[in-house]
Amino acid sequence: MKLRQLGEDRLLAQLLPDLPRAKAVHTGAGDDCALVEFRGARDLLVLKTDCVVERVHFSVQASPLEIGWKAMMRPLSDFAAVSALPEFGLVALIVPGARSTSWVRQLYRGLKRAAARFGVSIVGGETSDTPGPAALAVTVAGFVEKARRVLRSGGRPGDDLFVTGRLGGALRGKHLRFVPRIRESRWLTEDFRVRAMIDLSDGLGADLPRLARASKLGFKLELERLPLSRGCKIDNAISDGEDYELLFAVSPRERKRLEQSWRKQFPRVPLTRIGKLDQRSTINHQRLPRGYVHFQ
Amino acid sequence: MKLRQLGEDRLLAQLLPDLPRAKAVHTGAGDDCALVEFRGARDLLVLKTDCVVERVHFSVQASPLEIGWKAMMRPLSDFAAVSALPEFGLVALIVPGARSTSWVRQLYRGLKRAAARFGVSIVGGETSDTPGPAALAVTVAGFVEKARRVLRSGGRPGDDLFVTGRLGGALRGKHLRFVPRIRESRWLTEDFRVRAMIDLSDGLGADLPRLARASKLGFKLELERLPLSRGCKIDNAISDGEDYELLFAVSPRERKRLEQSWRKQFPRVPLTRIGKLDQRSTINHQRLPRGYVHFQ
Known part of the structure; x- marks a missing residue:
């Protein structure tokens, strides 16, 4: 069966249940963010990776400044979903070698502007060549107080x-x-x-x-x-x-x-x-x- | 100027210096991993993102089991470089919709096998369609005791x-x-x-x-x-x-x-x-x- 016949939810449902899960993991793959214990800290460590792909999440004509903004803001929207505050960002940039350096600089301006809006420090930047469309994976780490975390799963009848x-x-x-x-x-x-x-x-x-x-x-x-x-x-x-x-x-x-x-x-x-x-x-x-x- | 004329080191040298850096950031973009303070924990939080791209880091014929293994082990090699222990992994999977689900399942088997080797819990899994080659970005979070972290920068003459x-x-x-x-x-x-x-x-x-x-x-x-x-x-x-x-x-x-x-x-x-x-x-x-x- 091809991926596009299966769909993302069913694919993840097949892949995720048998992931090994340590005691430190409060909420793993399947919710908006991962929430885990970290080395005795009182708050939970919150982790989220998200990616945007050219011709899927943005068009070839889109402004690189706006693409950078979007790539950073998408995982931050998942932080909003669990009521967490973001602190650190990592960027994996997959981009054709023929792309101009000014395009990449503009992209980074967008990433930095979005990060600055929420006080996020970009602490890691990887780049790779590709024979295909540009893509960015942005990971954000931050925290939420245990009493304030919100999951998808807490709803009650009548809410x-x-x-x-x-x-x-x-x-x-x-x-x-x-x-x-x-x-x-x-x-x-x-x-x-x-x-x-x-x-x-x-x-x-x-x-x-x-x-x-x-x-x-x-x-x-x-x-x-x-x-x-x-x-x-x-x-x-x-x-x-x-x-x-x-x-x-x-x-x-x-x-x-x-x-x-x-x-x-x-x-x-x-x-x-x-x-x-x-x-x-x-x-x-x-x-x-x-x-x-x-x-x- | 095109990216391939500039090269990765010089590109990153242009992009990274003016990144805003919070006090919590011990080591940011530019070393093997990012090392940051987290919410009063005694140890440092260690973060690394890395990506592999089809036809750059692996061939179209490569076994998906081995691709998954490699995608997870690359950031773990950066953990070795700073003497950190990994705990949590996040996977962003960019893959054409026409790829078979069994290819993706084998890829995940490789990712899980590599993660299990070092006690890493995979806590996040994103997927996206793409009109281009498959790519994976794997992020790993873990820790290092402050006294045991090693950077690239501590060498002395005669070492x-x-x-x-x-x-x-x-x-x-x-x-x-x-x-x-x-x-x-x-x-x-x-x-x-x-x-x-x-x-x-x-x-x-x-x-x-x-x-x-x-x-x-x-x-x-x-x-x-x-x-x-x-x-x-x-x-x-x-x-x-x-x-x-x-x-x-x-x-x-x-x-x-x-x-x-x-x-x-x-x-x-x-x-x-x-x-x-x-x-x-x-x-x-x-x-x-x-x-x-x-x-x-």
Whole structure:
């Protein structure tokens, strides 16, 4: 069978379960980031690798400054998903030898600018030649206090589902210029009990089922409530992908206080209740067009 | 200017100096690994990303099991260079959608086998489609006790230079099957004052000058002493690359004790004194064919 017939989720489901896992590993492959114990430190070490590939995640014409920005911000969006703070970045740069050095310098400017925005020190830089398209793998290391970490798996039946920002249409430009919701995520876990969270990278249609599945639940989505980007329809909000917004679950008991405090804290960022988690059975009644899934 | 006219060392020299560096960063981009402080832990957090690309680091015909092995072992060889112990691995896998799932499963078997050899837990696995050749970026996180870390930069004039194993001819197969010298490195720093160390990935002709330059010194090489792999000449030992052996500097006062204890500890691994570090001036008298350097 070819990879593109299998799809990324099923591929990873085949590869990951039998990975050996040391006691130090709280959360391994399968959530947004890895969370591990490190040498007696009180906080958890948080690790994430992500990659972008030319003609898959960006076009040949894209500005190298924006590509660098995106390559760094994607793993940082996963940090937002677990409510972690990033500290160190490593960059593996795979680029054709015929590419101009000024292209690479601009790419690095974008990487550095994105890193600086969140106080990340770039501590490693590898480069390799390639006969194919350019690609970057960025790894970020950082930390989260044990009490503040949020996984995909903590949702409970009846929890409200919220999304930040607006969904859909990211390929018109936002996917190269977004700012991960780290500040919002850290604010949320300072004062609220966020039970499950994920960042929307493949589209709500792919990522909401992932969160629900990890929590062993189904969901009810109120499609008419979805916060649409300008010019977008419900289908765009579900399937376009690359929104890099947060989707999270909190108890309805916190709804009112959350909505009020959010408006004061982030007056320019919408926070929208879009549905709720529900017993497993309901997942079959909910038919979603799929978000963007690799190899499909 | 094109990348391949500039070369990897000069490219990185242009990109890296103005990277912002936090106080927590002991050693950033430019040495074999990054060494950073983490949240009050006594030991240093060690981070390394490395990548392998089809048709650059392995051929299209190479066994996926061996490719996976190599992709994991390369960053582990950098761990050996700083005398660190690896704990966690993350894998970014860039692979064409038309590749068979069994190829990917074999690749993962190789990755897991290599990780298990050194007790590394694979805690993150990303995959991406690509219209080009397959590529893997593997990141490893681990630790080193502050007193045992070794950099490239600690060499002093008159230090003996030693290499482990034999050099040259790695492309005949060793480059896909090598075992990083982590055990040997840890043994060395338990009982000896290793002043500078590097792993030989690009060939002695490229890596020895790097160690000397980082130590602000030159070197004298006794070419006739080089430990050659079977069927290899001096040029192979200098230029073939991918030996993944250790090159290190110790005071001549430790020479005798080191050579004797090594023979007892590692009777099957040669340890060879190949020259010494010297004042900067001598570097000009030493003409070396270049090792393998990316983009050239």
